Amino acid sequence: MDATDLARYRRAADYLAVAMIYLRDNVLLREPLRPEHVKPRLLGHWGTCPGITFVHAGLNRLVARTGQRTLLVTGPGHGAPANHANLWLEGTHEEFDPALTRDAAGMAELVRRFSWPGGFPSHLSPQVPGVLHEGGELGYALATAFGAAFDDPGLLVTCIVGDGEAETGPTAGAWHSPKFLDPATSGAVLPVLHLNGYKIASPTVYGAMSDAELTAYFEGVGWEPTIVDVTTGPDADEPDAALARALDAAHERIGSIQRAYRVVPVGGEPREEESGPRWPVLLVRSPKGWGAPAHDVDGNPLESTFHAHQVPVEGVADDPRALRLLEDWLRSYRPEELFTADGEPVPEVLAVPPRGDLRLGMVPQANGGTLRRPLPLPELRPYAVDVPAPGAVEAGPTPVLGRWLADLLRATEERRDFRIVCPDELASNKLDAVLEATGRAFTWPLQQPAAGYSEGLSRSGRVLETLSEHNCQGWLQGYLLTGRHGLFPCYEAFVSIVDGMVNQYAKFLKTAGEVPWRAPLASLNYLLTSEGWRQEHNGYSHQGPGFINQVLQKKSSVARVHLPPDANTLLVTMEHVLDSTDRINVVVAGKQSSAQWLTLEQARDHVAAxxxxxxxxxxxxxxxxxxxxxxxxxxxxxxxxxxxxxxxxxxxxxxxxxxxxxxxxxxxxxxxxxxxxxxxxxxxxxxxxxxxxxxxxxxxxxxxxxxxxxxxxxxxxxxxxxxxxxxxxxxxxxxxxxxxxxxxxxxxxxxxxxxxxxxxxxxxxxxxxxxxxxxxxxxxxxxxxxxxxxxxxxxxxxxxxxxxxxxxxxx
CATH class of the missing domain: 3.40.50.920 (Rossmann fold)
Structure with missing residues (x-):
C-alpha cells in the first residue's frame, strides 16, 4: 500500500463527507446538480473532516501492516461525516445496518441520513459503530482514551485532539496521564493533536504556536513530539508518506517501551526509571477545510481559514452560483474514479482498510459491553457491622466499605478489570483499607529522597488519585466503555466539577440503550463520601449537595440516587450498584463514626424496598x-x-x-x-x-x-x-x-x-x-x-x- 492508494482512499472518504453535509439525492452526480438534490437544512462541520480522514487512512495502513489492535477516539466529534465515510468504506456500517450496503443504494442512504430527522445526528453518537466518545462537548477525549488503555496491554488507543479542544482545562490536565500508565500491564495512547489553526471564528492557541514552542511544551509535559506539517515544505507534497513515517516511528517507539518494561532480564529486576519513558505524540498540521474551494462566490477565502469550519459554501439552494461552486467542489474529487457504475468503491479503495475485527469501527473495545464480565463481589457477611439494637454500636460507613472494596480488588487482581479513581485521596475519605490490597498508580517520577514520600505508590496500582475531577471522570468513562468496572469516590461539594461530563455521559447511555447492538455496560458509580454536613470544619466552600439535583435531571432509565443511613446499608447499596448496568448511580455516605441502625438482613430488605x-x-x-x-x-x-x-x-x-x-x-x-x-x-x-x-x-x-x-x-x-x-x-x-x-x-x-x-x-x-x-x-x-x-x-x-x-x- 503506497501513498497513491492512501490519497485515492482519502478522496473517496472526503467526497462522501461533503456529500453528507450537502446532498439528499444524486449522490454520485450522475446528472447535473439541482437545488432539489440539496438538503433543506445544511448541518455539519467540514473544517475538521479532511484531517480526521487523513489520520484514519494512515491508521488503516498501520493496522493492515502490523496487525495492531487499534481503537480510535475522535475528540472533534462534529467531524462525524469523516468517521461515517470511513466506516462505510471499510464495511463496518453495513455489518451493523444492512441498509448501508457498499453500493449506490447504501451510499444514498448513508448520505441522506446524516443530520436528517430520524437519521444520524451531526456529531458522533452511540448509533455509530466504533464510537465510545461523542466529542460534542470538547475536552474529554484524551482522558477517555487513557481510561480505555488501562489494563489492556494489547490495545493501542489513537486519540485525535482538535487544536480548539486542546485549549480546554480537561485536555490540559489529561496530558499528564502517562504518569499513571504502566507499560507492563496497560496499552498505549497515541495522541494526534490536529493543528488546523482555527475554531469557529478565531485562531486556536495551539495552532498559533511555532514548532519550537510546541516541541518545548510537549517535551516539558513529558512527551516525545513529532511534527507532521502538510501545509508547507516537503510534507505538503507527500502528506500520506509523511504521516506513514511518523506513525511507523511512533508505533515502533511504543513497542520498544512496552518490551523494555514487560521483559525481565534473566537474574535481573524489572526496569526502574525515575523519569519514565517519553511516549510519542504526533502534532499534525493540515489546512482547515482541506480540499474546500479557495473562495466562496463573493470572493471570501474558504480553505485554510475559519470560514471552512462548518458549511463552507452557503446558499446553494437559492444561489445558482453557489450551487455550481458546490458541484465543482464535489466533482473535484473525481467520484467516477472512486466508485463503480453500481456505486461500489473501486477495489483500490477497498484494499486500504484492514479486515475483520482489526477495522477501526469493529474493534471489540468500542462496544465494550460485549467484553464485560460480572464482578466477583465478595459476600457481605464478613464485613457487616453487628447491630444488636438500633443505635447500640457506632462505626464509620466508609471504613467498613473500604475493607470490602480491598477484597474486591484482591479478587480481581488477575482479571484487572476494576479500578478506583479518586481526586480527593482515599485516605481523606477513610477508604484507605483499599491501599492494603493495591497501590496508588503513580508511574513517574518515583523519587524517594525522604521517608514516606511515595507511600503506597505502585506502578501497577489500581487506584488512580489525582487532583483533577475531569481526569478521574474521563479515565473511568474510558474504562467502563471498554468493558470494565469502577468506582469514583469524591468530596460531595466538588464532584460538580464534572457536571458537563456526566451530562454528556448520561446522554450517551440513554442513546446507547436505544441501539440494539450496544451491549450493557457496567454502571458509572459515584461515592460521595465527604458529605457537606460534616464539612463544617472546612467551611462554606465545601458544603454543596447539588450533584444530586444534576443527576435527577437525567432520564429515569439512567439516574439513581442512594442515601444509605449506616454502614450495613452502604455495603448492600454498593453491592447492588457495582452489579448494575447502564446506570449513573450516586451514593452518598458518611465517613465519620456514627450510630448504626440496621442489621445486614434488615439492610438488605430496606435497600430492596x-x-x-x-x-x-x-x-x-x-x-x-x-x-x-x-x-x-x-x-x-x-x-x-x-x-x-x-x-x-x-x-x-x-x-x-x-x-x-x-x-x-x-x-x-x-x-x-x-x-x-x-x-x-x-x-x-x-x-x-x-x-x-x-x-x-x-x-x-x-x-x-x-x-x-x-x-x-x-x-x-x-x-x-x-x-x-x-x-x-x-x-x-x-x-x-x-x-x-x-x-x-x-x-x-x-x-x-x-x-x-x-x-x-x-x-x-x-x-x-x-x-x-x-x-x-x-x-x-x-x-x-x-x-x-x-x-x-x-x-x-x-x-x-x-x-x-x-x-x-x-x-
Missing part, C-alpha cells in the same frame, strides 16, 4: 391508620437528627402519634409511572399515610425531593427541609441549625404541622421551647467552640428516660 417505616422509632403509630405526623429522612446525618427529633417528641409530647420513615433510594418518592424505582401506591401510603403531614429531613437541597414527589397525591402535605445554602466554619450542630434541620427544628416543625392537622396538644409552647433550646445550644457553641455533650453524647433509646443535659419535659 427503597425505604420503609422504622417501627421501633415511632410513637403510638398504628399500621393502616394515619399518625399525627410522619418524620421522614433521607441521608446519614438527616437520619440521626430525625431520630433525635422523634426521641424528643416521645418525651415532650407522649400523646403525639409519630411515624418514622427512612428513605434510602431517593427515587422511591417518585410515582412508579415516572420512575421505575418509585414506590407503589399501596407501599407509599403505608409509609406516608393518606392525609397526615410529613416532615422530610433531606440530605440535599429541598427542591430535589419536591421534584421527585411531583405526581403524588397531595404533595403539599410534604414539608421538606434540607440544605438552604447557609454555611460557614462552625460546629456540626450549628451548621444544621443554620439550615433549619437540627433535631429541635424538626421537632418544632412536627408539632406545628400536627396541630394544623388537628392534633390538640400544646404545639406553640413546644415549638417555642424547642426553638429556645436550639438558641441556647448555639449560644453555648459560640462560647465554647464545640457542640455540648447533650448533642455529641446523645444516643438513641427506646424508652423516655432522660439523659444528662437533655431538654426537660414541658409542663
Amino acid at each position: 427503597g425505604g420503609g417505616v422504622w417501627e421501633w422509632a415511632g410513637n403510638g403509630d398504628e399500621p393502616g391508620r394515619d399518625p399525627d405526623v410522619v418524620l421522614a429522612c433521607a441521608g446519614g446525618i438527616p437520619t440521626v437528627e430525625t431520630l433525635a427529633a422523634a426521641w424528643l417528641l416521645r418525651r415532650e409530647a407522649p400523646d403525639l402519634r409519630v411515624r418514622v420513615v427512612n428513605v434510602v433510594d431517593l427515587l422511591a418518592f417518585s410515582p412508579p409511572e415516572r420512575h421505575p424505582h418509585g414506590a407503589g401506591a399501596a407501599e407509599f401510603t403505608a409509609w406516608f399515610g393518606t392525609a397526615c403531614p410529613v416532615v422530610v429531613d433531606f440530605h440535599g437541597y429541598p427542591s430535589a425531593v419536591h421534584e421527585v414527589l411531583h405526581g403524588r397525591p397531595d404533595p403539599t402535605r410534604f414539608h421538606v427541609k434540607g440544605y438552604v445554602e447557609e454555611g460557614t466554619t462552625t460546629t456540626p450542630y450549628d451548621l444544621l441549625a443554620s439550615n433549619g434541620v437540627s433535631r429541635h427544628d424538626l421537632a418544632a416543625e412536627a408539632v406545628r404541622r400536627a396541630a394544623e392537622n388537628g392534633w390538640p396538644g400544646p404545639a406553640e409552647r413546644l415549638a417555642g421551647r424547642f426553638a429556645d433550646e436550639r438558641e441556647r445550644i448555639r449560644a453555648g457553641v459560640r462560647r465554647a467552640g464545640e457542640d455540648p455533650e447533650e448533642i455529641t453524647g446523645w444516643r438513641w433509646s427506646a424508652g423516655r428516660e432522660p439523659v444528662p443535659g437533655a431538654t426537660a419535659a414541658v409542663p
Whole structure:
C-alpha cells in the first residue's frame, strides 16, 4: 500500500463527507446538480473532516501492516461525516445496518441520513459503530482514551485532539496521564493533536504556536513530539508518506517501551526509571477545510481559514452560483474514479482498510459491553457491622466499605478489570483499607529522597488519585466503555466539577440503550463520601449537595440516587450498584463514626424496598391508620437528627402519634409511572399515610425531593427541609441549625404541622421551647467552640428516660 492508494482512499472518504453535509439525492452526480438534490437544512462541520480522514487512512495502513489492535477516539466529534465515510468504506456500517450496503443504494442512504430527522445526528453518537466518545462537548477525549488503555496491554488507543479542544482545562490536565500508565500491564495512547489553526471564528492557541514552542511544551509535559506539517515544505507534497513515517516511528517507539518494561532480564529486576519513558505524540498540521474551494462566490477565502469550519459554501439552494461552486467542489474529487457504475468503491479503495475485527469501527473495545464480565463481589457477611439494637454500636460507613472494596480488588487482581479513581485521596475519605490490597498508580517520577514520600505508590496500582475531577471522570468513562468496572469516590461539594461530563455521559447511555447492538455496560458509580454536613470544619466552600439535583435531571432509565443511613446499608447499596448496568448511580455516605441502625438482613430488605417505616422509632403509630405526623429522612446525618427529633417528641409530647420513615433510594418518592424505582401506591401510603403531614429531613437541597414527589397525591402535605445554602466554619450542630434541620427544628416543625392537622396538644409552647433550646445550644457553641455533650453524647433509646443535659419535659 503506497501513498497513491492512501490519497485515492482519502478522496473517496472526503467526497462522501461533503456529500453528507450537502446532498439528499444524486449522490454520485450522475446528472447535473439541482437545488432539489440539496438538503433543506445544511448541518455539519467540514473544517475538521479532511484531517480526521487523513489520520484514519494512515491508521488503516498501520493496522493492515502490523496487525495492531487499534481503537480510535475522535475528540472533534462534529467531524462525524469523516468517521461515517470511513466506516462505510471499510464495511463496518453495513455489518451493523444492512441498509448501508457498499453500493449506490447504501451510499444514498448513508448520505441522506446524516443530520436528517430520524437519521444520524451531526456529531458522533452511540448509533455509530466504533464510537465510545461523542466529542460534542470538547475536552474529554484524551482522558477517555487513557481510561480505555488501562489494563489492556494489547490495545493501542489513537486519540485525535482538535487544536480548539486542546485549549480546554480537561485536555490540559489529561496530558499528564502517562504518569499513571504502566507499560507492563496497560496499552498505549497515541495522541494526534490536529493543528488546523482555527475554531469557529478565531485562531486556536495551539495552532498559533511555532514548532519550537510546541516541541518545548510537549517535551516539558513529558512527551516525545513529532511534527507532521502538510501545509508547507516537503510534507505538503507527500502528506500520506509523511504521516506513514511518523506513525511507523511512533508505533515502533511504543513497542520498544512496552518490551523494555514487560521483559525481565534473566537474574535481573524489572526496569526502574525515575523519569519514565517519553511516549510519542504526533502534532499534525493540515489546512482547515482541506480540499474546500479557495473562495466562496463573493470572493471570501474558504480553505485554510475559519470560514471552512462548518458549511463552507452557503446558499446553494437559492444561489445558482453557489450551487455550481458546490458541484465543482464535489466533482473535484473525481467520484467516477472512486466508485463503480453500481456505486461500489473501486477495489483500490477497498484494499486500504484492514479486515475483520482489526477495522477501526469493529474493534471489540468500542462496544465494550460485549467484553464485560460480572464482578466477583465478595459476600457481605464478613464485613457487616453487628447491630444488636438500633443505635447500640457506632462505626464509620466508609471504613467498613473500604475493607470490602480491598477484597474486591484482591479478587480481581488477575482479571484487572476494576479500578478506583479518586481526586480527593482515599485516605481523606477513610477508604484507605483499599491501599492494603493495591497501590496508588503513580508511574513517574518515583523519587524517594525522604521517608514516606511515595507511600503506597505502585506502578501497577489500581487506584488512580489525582487532583483533577475531569481526569478521574474521563479515565473511568474510558474504562467502563471498554468493558470494565469502577468506582469514583469524591468530596460531595466538588464532584460538580464534572457536571458537563456526566451530562454528556448520561446522554450517551440513554442513546446507547436505544441501539440494539450496544451491549450493557457496567454502571458509572459515584461515592460521595465527604458529605457537606460534616464539612463544617472546612467551611462554606465545601458544603454543596447539588450533584444530586444534576443527576435527577437525567432520564429515569439512567439516574439513581442512594442515601444509605449506616454502614450495613452502604455495603448492600454498593453491592447492588457495582452489579448494575447502564446506570449513573450516586451514593452518598458518611465517613465519620456514627450510630448504626440496621442489621445486614434488615439492610438488605430496606435497600430492596427503597425505604420503609422504622417501627421501633415511632410513637403510638398504628399500621393502616394515619399518625399525627410522619418524620421522614433521607441521608446519614438527616437520619440521626430525625431520630433525635422523634426521641424528643416521645418525651415532650407522649400523646403525639409519630411515624418514622427512612428513605434510602431517593427515587422511591417518585410515582412508579415516572420512575421505575418509585414506590407503589399501596407501599407509599403505608409509609406516608393518606392525609397526615410529613416532615422530610433531606440530605440535599429541598427542591430535589419536591421534584421527585411531583405526581403524588397531595404533595403539599410534604414539608421538606434540607440544605438552604447557609454555611460557614462552625460546629456540626450549628451548621444544621443554620439550615433549619437540627433535631429541635424538626421537632418544632412536627408539632406545628400536627396541630394544623388537628392534633390538640400544646404545639406553640413546644415549638417555642424547642426553638429556645436550639438558641441556647448555639449560644453555648459560640462560647465554647464545640457542640455540648447533650448533642455529641446523645444516643438513641427506646424508652423516655432522660439523659444528662437533655431538654426537660414541658409542663
